[in-house]
Amino acid sequence: MKTKNRILITGNEACGEGAIQAGCRFYAGYPITPQNELTAYMSKRMDETGGVFIQAESELAAINMVFGASVAGARAITTSSSPGISLKQEGISYLAGCELPAVIVNIMRGGPGLGNIAPSQADYFQATKGGGHGDYHCTVLAPASCQEMMDLTRTAFDIADKYRSPVIILGDGILGQMMEAVEINQKSRAKKQKSKPWALTGCKGRKPNKIRSLLLKDGELEDLNRRLQKKYELIKKNETRLEQYKTEDAKIIIAAYGTSGRIAKACVDRLREKKIKAGLFRPISLWPFPYKALRKLGTGSTKFLVVEMSTGQMVEDVRLAVQNDKKVSFYGRTGGGIPSEEEIMEKALSLK
Amino acid sequence: MAKIKIDKEKCKGCMLCLSVCSNGLIVRSKKLNKRGIHCVEFKEKNKKCTGCAMCAIICPDVCIEVWR
Amino acid sequence: MEKIIFKKPNSMKDALTHYCAGCGHGIIHRLVCEVIDELGIREKVIAVAPVGCAVIAYDYWNFDTTEAAHGRTPAVATGIKRVYPEKVVFTYQGDGDLAAIGTAETIHAANRGENITVIFVNNGVYGMTGGQMAPTTIVGQRTTTTKKGRDLKRDGFPLKISEMIAILEGAKYIERTAVSSPKEILRTKRAIKKAFEIQIKNEGFSMVEVLSMCPTYWGMSPEDSCKRIEKDIQKVYPLGVLKG
Numbered sequence: 001m002k003t004k005n006r007i008l009i010t011g012n013e014a015c016g017e018g019a020i021q022a023g024c025r026f027y028a029g030y031p032i033t034p035q036n037e038l039t040a041y042m043s044k045r046m047d048e049t050g051g052v053f054i055q056a057e058s059e060l061a062a063i064n065m066v067f068g069a070s071v072a073g074a075r076a077i078t079t080s081s082s083p084g085i086s087l088k089q090e091g092i093s094y095l096a097g098c099e100l101p102a103v104i105v106n107i108m109r110g111g112p113g114l115g116n117i118a119p120s121q122a123d124y125f126q127a128t129k130g131g132g133h134g135d136y137h138c139t140v141l142a143p144a145s146c147q148e149m150m151d152l153t154r155t156a157f158d159i160a161d162k163y164r165s166p167v168i169i170l171g172d173g174i175l176g177q178m179m180e181a182v183e184i185n186q187k188s189r190a191k192k193q194k195s196k197p198w199a200l201t202g203c204k205g206r207k208p209n210k211i212r213s214l215l216l217k218d219g220e221l222e223d224l225n226r227r228l229q230k231k232y233e234l235i236k237k238n239e240t241r242l243e244q245y246k247t248e249d250a251k252i253i254i255a256a257y258g259t260s261g262r263i264a265k266a267c268v269d270r271l272r273e274k275k276i277k278a279g280l281f282r283p284i285s286l287w288p289f290p291y292k293a294l295r296k297l298g299t300g301s302t303k304f305l306v307v308e309m310s311t312g313q314m315v316e317d318v319r320l321a322v323q324n325d326k327k328v329s330f331y332g333r334t335g336g337g338i339p340s341e342e343e344i345m346e347k348a349l350s351l352k
Numbered sequence: 353m354a355k356i357k358i359d360k361e362k363c364k365g366c367m368l369c370l371s372v373c374s375n376g377l378i379v380r381s382k383k384l385n386k387r388g389i390h391c392v393e394f395k396e397k398n399k400k401c402t403g404c405a406m407c408a409i410i411c412p413d414v415c416i417e418v419w420r
Numbered sequence: 421m422e423k424i425i426f427k428k429p430n431s432m433k434d435a436l437t438h439y440c441a442g443c444g445h446g447i448i449h450r451l452v453c454e455v456i457d458e459l460g461i462r463e464k465v466i467a468v469a470p471v472g473c474a475v476i477a478y479d480y481w482n483f484d485t486t487e488a489a490h491g492r493t494p495a496v497a498t499g500i501k502r503v504y505p506e507k508v509v510f511t512y513q514g515d516g517d518l519a520a521i522g523t524a525e526t527i528h529a530a531n532r533g534e535n536i537t538v539i540f541v542n543n544g545v546y547g548m549t550g551g552q553m554a555p556t557t558i559v560g561q562r563t564t565t566t567k568k569g570r571d572l573k574r575d576g577f578p579l580k581i582s583e584m585i586a587i588l589e590g591a592k593y594i595e596r597t598a599v600s601s602p603k604e605i606l607r608t609k610r611a612i613k614k615a616f617e618i619q620i621k622n623e624g625f626s627m628v629e630v631l632s633m634c635p636t637y638w639g640m641s642p643e644d645s646c647k648r649i650e651k652d653i654q655k656v657y658p659l660g661v662l663k664g
Contacts, residue, residue, distance in 0.1 A: 026499070026502065026503060028499070052502040052503065054498065054502065054532075056495070056528070057524050057525070057527075057528035058524060060492065060495075061492065061495040061524065061525050061528065062495075064488060064489060064492035064495035064496050064499070064525070065495045065496070065498050065499040065502075066499060067488070067489075067492075067495075067496050067499060068468070068486075068488075068495065068496035068497060068498060068499020068500040068501075068502075068503075069499040069500070069502065069503045070499075071486045071496065071499070071500060072466070072499065072500045072503040072504055073503070074503040076499070090489055091489060091492070094488075094489050098486075200466045200484040200485070200486055200500065201466075201484070201504065201507070202463050202464040202465065202466060202483075202484055202504075202507050203462070203463055203482075203483055203484050204463035204464065205463075208481070208482060208483050208484050208485065209484050210478045210484075210485055210486075211485075211486040211487075212469070212478060212485075212486060212487035213487070214475055214476065214487060216476075353422070354422060355422065361436070362436050364440070364441035364442075365441055366441035366442035366635070366642040367442075367641070367642060367643060368442055368642050368643060368646070371643045371646075372601070372602055389441075403422070403425065405425060405426045406602040408426040409426075409602040409605050409606065410447065410599075410601070410602050410605060411446075411447075412437075412439065412441075412442060412443055412444065412445070412446030412447050413436070413437060413439075413446050414428045414432065414446070414450055416426070417424060417426060417427045417428075418424070418425050418426035418427075419422035419423065419424050419425065420422055420423065420425045
């Protein structure tokens with residue numbers, strides 16, 4: 001992969017390249033549309049970089065292979081789409097409970113059930129409110145372009161290692177399949193990986209390490225949970241990411257992430273052409289959700305239109321931030337439906 | 353002359369060692385250990401311990417050390 | 421003056437285990453540690469404990485250990501071994517972990533010829549959860565979920581997982597042994613040692629199935645449990661080398 005500075009690449013492959021740039025040398029995955037290009041790309045790139053590629057017997061086995069690689073201190077990633085991500089939830093809960101870093105990529109597709117292979121954002125709750133068992137959170141980053149598919153995946157490994165916690169990249173079928181020019185330059189490299197004395201590498205020269213999430217003694221598990229919550233407070237403080245576009249004087253703010261965020265951005269410009277003061281609030285970290293920034297915008301008479309490719313999930317977090325239901329309305333397409341600019345415009349205009 | 357040493361506190365009284373000692377030198381103790389279990393005792397009667405270690409091999413709780 | 425000829429292996433912690441009186445796990449734990457001592461690999465071995473009675477094996481082992489989600493032990497071991505091909509990686513699993521929920525992981529790890537060693541403890545019940553039927557419960561055996569004895573029509577047949585694995589080309593060495601007598605225990609130790617040696621020589625997947633006693637949920641004394649293995653269990657699960 002010549003490090004020319006601009007290449008034309010699909011979102012799926014850009015995501016894989018971000019992992020390679022992060023020094024990730026362990027991939028375990030399973031075929032599922034619409035993320036198959038990612039698995040194929042990693043099979044090529046891992047061979048080229050001397051990394052490990054395993055096409056596992058199931059998404060279930062894949063997340064547990066990532067668990068094993070992470071236990072051994074390696075940077076590891078698994079990618080799938082909605083139904084496959086459901087199969088990984090127990091493994092993700094174990095990663096959180098064992099305080100292990102890992103990156104999990106969900107290229108969302110229509111659900112529930114087998115659904116379809118069209119794009120969707122209906123796994124928001126699963127990703128941000130914790131799809132597995134127990135009081136845990138994954139950091140959830142939502143790209144809205146092939147560039148962000150690469151950069152956020154690379155960043156995800158630094159966050160995962162820094163906090164010893166699983167990180168989810170939440171893309172969708174459009175982001176995965178579309179092709180865009182992507183900038184690759186010197187900063188497209190991960191920070192130096194820190195040593196992991198806790199990892200299982202064979203107890204030469206030290207006491208044996210033990211990594212497990214079964215904590216039976218009285219109060220032991222509660223202590224772990226308290227420790228996890230402290231970690232989550234730190235992540236909230238340091239890792240919240242968002243994009244605000246023309247929100248300074250906006251009377252109508254469209255809140256949307258990922259593909260919906262991109263469509264909404266185009267609507268903001270078209271509304272501005274019609275002399276309507278519109279703005280875009282695009283969370284990039286879905287967990288930690290940027291409540292503070294949104295709350296600040298929600299003080300005056302500004303109205304909010306939440307746009308999602310679902311029946312409304314992030315809208316609940318927007319309501320939590322704005323604390324005034326009259327000001328927050330929702331427009332969504334689901335089951336693989338994609339909100340068009342016209343539909344969003346019509347809804348936005350009806351709010352005036 | 354061989355002998356064995358039994359860690360009475362770790363013994364759970366499963367009696368497997370007793371069942372494999374060909375010279376019957378291991379007997380059920382009348383006393384209880386701290387956990388209220390009738391553990392086993394090494395009692396050298398007429399026959400001598402040969403240090404065959406069968407008892408130690410079958411002990412599930414690594415309670416028996418053997419000297420020969 | 422006598423010399424000590426049998427004592428706790430160095431790779432084993434000096435701990436009182438939680439296992440029931442007469443349970444085979446304690447013996448097998450010790451055998452694994454004796455082999456690790458003899459091969460001098462305590463400092464390069466990484467173990468994956470299962471969900472089941474042996475879930476807290478790491479409290480008894482003196483080397484790096486993790487604990488996998490139920491049934492995913494071979495997948496975790498695959499991840500570790502692929503990251504560190506030069507370390508010795510083994511899983512320690514019960515019959516539920518390996519032959520029920522983890523069947524796919526077991527078969528595919530073997531079929532990929534993963535260079536890991538699997539210690540498979542077959543005691544015919546789910547011990548940790550109170551004695552339910554396992555895939556290896558034999559016909560007619562009473563458990564808390566087969567009150568009138570395992571019934572072919574309702575519960576199907578005891579699973580011959582080791583025989584299934586033995587036909588896979590990725591599987592290099594599969595042996596079934598028992599811990600029902602000192603003789604069988606020493607044979608189990610030899611099998612475990614050979615399995616580790618196969619891994620160290622990078623020759624592929626190795627597994628030792630060990631028929632083990634569960635006096636508590638078989639509802640009999642430890643001594644009778646040993647006899648039951650020799651009389652009943654071995655008829656369904658014959659001992660011997662199945663592969664390699």
